Amino acid sequence: MSSFGSLGDPAATFVLTGARVLDPLADADGIGDLAVADGLLVDPASAPSDAPRVDGSGLVVGPGLCDLHVHLREPGMERAETIESGARAAAHGGFTTICAMPNTDPPLDEPARVAMVLDRARNRACRVRVIAAATRGREGERITEVGELAGMGIAGVSDDGSVVASARVARGLLAYLAPLGLPLIEHAEDPALASGSVMRSGETATRLGLAGWPASAELSIVERDIALADETGGWVHFTHLSTEGGLNAIRRARERGVRVTCDVTPHHLALTDAWVAGWRGFAWEEPEGVAADPFGAPLDAALAYDPACRVNPPLSSRAEALALLAGVADGSIDAIATDHAPHPRERKGVEFGAAAPGMIGLETALSLGLAAVEAGRLELGRLLAALSTRPAALIGETRSLAVGAVADLVVFDPGARWLVDAPSLASTSSNTPLLGMELPGVVRLTVAGGRITYRDGLDAIG
Amino acid sequence: MLDVANGHTTRHRPTAGGVVVSWPEPSGAPATGWPHRHLLDVDQLTRDQLEECLDLAVEMRERRLRRETLDVLRGEVVGLAFCEPSTRTRVSFELAAEALGAQVVELPIDVSSVTKGESLVDTLRTLERTGVTTVILRHSMSGAPYLAARSVPVRIVNAGDGSHAHPTQALLDALTLRDALGSLDGRKIAIVGDIGHSRVARSNLHALTALGASVWLAGPPAWVRGFESWPGVTVADRLEDALADADAVMTLRIQLEREAGGGVPSLREYTARWGLDADRLAVAQTGAPVLHPGPTNEGVEITADLAASERSLIGTQVVNGVAMRMAVLALLAQ
Numbered sequence: 001m002s003s004f005g006s007l008g009d010p011a012a013t014f015v016l017t018g019a020r021v022l023d024p025l026a027d028a029d030g031i032g033d034l035a036v037a038d039g040l041l042v043d044p045a046s047a048p049s050d051a052p053r054v055d056g057s058g059l060v061v062g063p064g065l066c067d068l069h070v071h072l073r074e075p076g077m078e079r080a081e082t083i084e085s086g087a088r089a090a091a092h093g094g095f096t097t098i099c100a101m102p103n104t105d106p107p108l109d110e111p112a113r114v115a116m117v118l119d120r121a122r123n124r125a126c127r128v129r130v131i132a133a134a135t136r137g138r139e140g141e142r143i144t145e146v147g148e149l150a151g152m153g154i155a156g157v158s159d160d161g162s163v164v165a166s167a168r169v170a171r172g173l174l175a176y177l178a179p180l181g182l183p184l185i186e187h188a189e190d191p192a193l194a195s196g197s198v199m200r201s202g203e204t205a206t207r208l209g210l211a212g213w214p215a216s217a218e219l220s221i222v223e224r225d226i227a228l229a230d231e232t233g234g235w236v237h238f239t240h241l242s243t244e245g246g247l248n249a250i251r252r253a254r255e256r257g258v259r260v261t262c263d264v265t266p267h268h269l270a271l272t273d274a275w276v277a278g279w280r281g282f283a284w285e286e287p288e289g290v291a292a293d294p295f296g297a298p299l300d301a302a303l304a305y306d307p308a309c310r311v312n313p314p315l316s317s318r319a320e321a322l323a324l325l326a327g328v329a330d331g332s333i334d335a336i337a338t339d340h341a342p343h344p345r346e347r348k349g350v351e352f353g354a355a356a357p358g359m360i361g362l363e364t365a366l367s368l369g370l371a372a373v374e375a376g377r378l379e380l381g382r383l384l385a386a387l388s389t390r391p392a393a394l395i396g397e398t399r400s401l402a403v404g405a406v407a408d409l410v411v412f413d414p415g416a417r418w419l420v421d422a423p424s425l426a427s428t429s430s431n432t433p434l435l436g437m438e439l440p441g442v443v444r445l446t447v448a449g450g451r452i453t454y455r456d457g458l459d460a461i462g
Numbered sequence: 463m464l465d466v467a468n469g470h471t472t473r474h475r476p477t478a479g480g481v482v483v484s485w486p487e488p489s490g491a492p493a494t495g496w497p498h499r500h501l502l503d504v505d506q507l508t509r510d511q512l513e514e515c516l517d518l519a520v521e522m523r524e525r526r527l528r529r530e531t532l533d534v535l536r537g538e539v540v541g542l543a544f545c546e547p548s549t550r551t552r553v554s555f556e557l558a559a560e561a562l563g564a565q566v567v568e569l570p571i572d573v574s575s576v577t578k579g580e581s582l583v584d585t586l587r588t589l590e591r592t593g594v595t596t597v598i599l600r601h602s603m604s605g606a607p608y609l610a611a612r613s614v615p616v617r618i619v620n621a622g623d624g625s626h627a628h629p630t631q632a633l634l635d636a637l638t639l640r641d642a643l644g645s646l647d648g649r650k651i652a653i654v655g656d657i658g659h660s661r662v663a664r665s666n667l668h669a670l671t672a673l674g675a676s677v678w679l680a681g682p683p684a685w686v687r688g689f690e691s692w693p694g695v696t697v698a699d700r701l702e703d704a705l706a707d708a709d710a711v712m713t714l715r716i717q718l719e720r721e722a723g724g725g726v727p728s729l730r731e732y733t734a735r736w737g738l739d740a741d742r743l744a745v746a747q748t749g750a751p752v753l754h755p756g757p758t759n760e761g762v763e764i765t766a767d768l769a770a771s772e773r774s775l776i777g778t779q780v781v782n783g784v785a786m787r788m789a790v791l792a793l794l795a796q
Contacts, residue, residue: 206688209604209626209664295667295692298505302612305605349583349613351603353624 002456004088008123011039011450014461015047019056023401024385036407039450043403052460063388063399064096064408069239069337076105081342081428087124088426089362094410096448102133103161109133109144125453129155140165150180155395158185174234183237193217198353200314203294204273213314219245226253238262240339242313244323251332263337266368269325272318278303283321284375307348307355308433328386329378335391338365342429359432367439411445418442495796500611500618503627504669516637523785534792535564541594543569546602555598558787586614617794625659632665634786638779642751647674652704655714656685662755680704684725708746712753713738713763739765751775
């Protein structure tokens with residue numbers, strides 16, 4: 001049985017014995033005991049004698065996960081997700097902090113609206129940080145009151161869903177944000193190049209007769225913003241990076257000292273454009289059928305044109321997904337962020353080209369990462385760093401498993417598998433093409449700010 | 463199919479987007495009968511099945527000439543769901559269904575709401591409850607027939623979806639070419655025009671290559687790019703390379719509004735570089751026939767003289783269209 005808690009619950013006290021404790025901040029990885037007393041990590045030897053003890057053998061303990069990019073849909077689209085359901089989905093996925101994007105209805109483009117979301121987010125199953133809109137109404141013209149918003153603890157500003165189309169406005173934002181230490185979080189997509197497209201250009205798009213999104217749509221904005229960040233001293237963060245060209249541009253800019261960071265989604269690492277044609281293998285698996293022979297193989301009528309595979313930016317080719325995965329493995333990609341994008345059924349149960357772009361990701365991110373680890377494409381420590389310590393550092397949080405730190409951690413069984421289906425998900429929505437698949441990695445315990453926010457089994461702790 | 467490294471992953475068959483209500487099983491089909499419940503594209507057909515379609519269409523054509531009454535669809539209700547303007551394909555299907563004894567109904571689909579993606583599944587579900595057993599679907603969005611086939615337990619015949627497929631057109635083109643050339647094996651067929659946006663071209667690529675032909679594509683770069691690695695297909699840099707020694711030439715209708723999309727600077731320049739006339743065809747095999755899915759923009763992609771010449775099979779294509787659609791409907795009803 002699984003259950004959810006909240007950040008308003010009493011602080012936790014327990015001892016977990018014999019687990020693999022992986023602490024990227026301390027560069028530590030080993031089997032040991034972990035003790036929490038009144039929400040703080042303590043030396044197991046000095047844990048309270050009456051603290052509940054559970055056997056952690058076979059389990060992994062890592063720092064609490066941190067997601068730089070989620071859509072909580074509140075206010076305005078609560079039938080897709082609410083702050084409460086989104087926070088539960090986060091806790092179920094092992095996350096202890098999520099950053100909510102501002103493209104709600106109305107958008108989070110003024111201090112009162114940000115304050116309202118922060119107020120509604122109090123004492124949920126996960127910490128919720130807000131990313132404020134970069135421009136009023138997300139219209140790309142007048143910048144928001146970033147100074148006052150910075151004082152409210154926002155994680156950055158973004159017009160996500162759209163790029164800041166005007167280079168002049170983007171330049172002004174980067175200059176204004178620089179002394180505040182906040183990033184402009186860019187959805188890098190040239191609107192003219194991407195116009196009308198519904199999937200990534202390439203052989204699969206050609207086969208399917210779907211209008212293609214060229215890689216240059218991302219690269220042209222990445223190069224533009226790098227030039228602007230270089231000139232202004234500002235910090236640009238590219239979210240949901242989806243092209244190898246964009247990643248290489250970021251690597252080059254970083255070498256010459258430009259302040260530039262980036263994240264990639266789990267689905268751009270694990271899924272490929274062949275999924276739109278009905279293939280259901282991960283990027284690192286040997287392509288078969290339509291993935292190996294995009295023109296000749298017959299389409300699987302049950303899975304082709306699945307609207308759940310419509311995302312923006314669109315799923316990349318296999319080669320690019322593997323290049324992005326290599327970017328996580330070598331550390332040049334700072335973070336894995338889900339772009340959790342819930343949609344109600346009526347916006348997805350339509351023709352592919354009419355479907356709202358986006359898929360949910362909070363509850364499957366760790367599992368997709370673990371599938372890459374199982375396949376030998378990624379080290380577990382790198383995965384956890386990209387899901388926790390490194391994104392946390394970008395928004396001014398720390399994640400440590402050292403004695404004395406506030407307990408903020410995830411405990412998961414990397415070998416166990418779970419069936420992704422609608423009842424298994426805490427999200428209000430279930431728009432993911434992973435439905436019906438079995439994935440590795442079951443979260444057993446999430447502890448945020450010393451409180452148990454999610455628990456599956458480990459009954460003695462309850 | 464999907465082993466993760468250590469090989470113990472087992473997967474349930476995923477469902478599309480969680481929106482699938484029922485995936486209609488192709489139950490009841492006899493082992494020797496037609497194995498497909500729907501016709502979504504010709505890519506699902508083996509070469510033998512393609513030939514079977516063509517052979518049955520020949521038989522249907524003859525029986526229709528003899529004014530025989532057929533009743534293989536007696537008791538069936540065929541719904542025409544044309545979510546995009548069309549005259550010839552709709553009329554062709556209507557005649558085919560009636561010739562097989564079916565009752566035909568026009569489905570009241572509002573073109574404007576469908577382009578917004580609102581009502582397709584809902585409309586089809588309603589109609590299925592009213593007794594429609596086969597839906598002929600024309601839709602402006604690629605893949606719409608797949609959504610329909612997953613969502614509603616009726617037979618779906620794709621009458622053209624977006625830029626993706628137009629299987630009955632490809633079948634009737636294959637029949638027209640087979641009649642004219644004897645066999646498609648080893649033949650060179652040129653297709654000229656906006657391949658990228660053409661459902662007719664895509665389905666023809668599947669059908670013609672499966673029947674043994676090699677297909678050469680020619681047109682403005684933006685309209686032919688991306689097809690280079692399609693097996694059996696060559697993208698020509700110059701029109702004359704595609705036409706040289708071609709056994710047959712097919713040209714496509716130019717969507718007049720595409721001029722603005724950057725494919726060509728002007729229709730005049732398109733005609734000057736890729737328009738078909740008798741002079742250009744001189745490099746093809748002597749008497750090589752010319753096909754066009756219609757309706758033609760005479761004077762743009764083809765001259766009126768050529769379209770009306772004895773090399774033109776445009777009229778034959780229309781005649782074969784009804785016979786081929788009879789064959790398809792009869793096969794699906796098995």
